[in-house]
Amino acid sequence: MKKNKIFDFLNNSPAKFAIAQSYFEVNGNQEARIEGCRRVLEYDEEKIRISVKSMSLCFNGRNLKIKLLNTDSLLIQGFIKSIEFHL
Numbered sequence: 001m002k003k004n005k006i007f008d009f010l011n012n013s014p015a016k017f018a019i020a021q022s023y024f025e026v027n028g029n030q031e032a033r034i035e036g037c038r039r040v041l042e043y044d045e046e047k048i049r050i051s052v053k054s055m056s057l058c059f060n061g062r063n064l065k066i067k068l069l070n071t072d073s074l075l076i077q078g079f080i081k082s083i084e085f086h087l
Helices: none
Strands: 003-006 015-020 022-027 029-037 038-041 047-052 055-069 073-087
Touching: 038 055, 038 073
Parallel strands: none
Antiparallel strands: 003 073, 015 022, 022 029, 029 073, 038 047, 047 055, 055 073
16 A cells, blocks of 8 residues: 655645545644545544545544544544545
């Protein structure tokens, strides 16, 4: 499995991404909103890993929580240290 790590979250400006019919928006290092989520693969307060289309996204940090979850989107809040893309 190929792993690409991005983001250091040095600023608080929102970042928006569209990947393979999925969309996610990161607001500083405190919040991420993901649309096109297929399922939650792993969930604890230090790591949330989700499946989107043909890849997975892994959010690493502290005090991570899924604050909103519906049929194809979710909202993650907490201190996000990094986001990993797994192809």
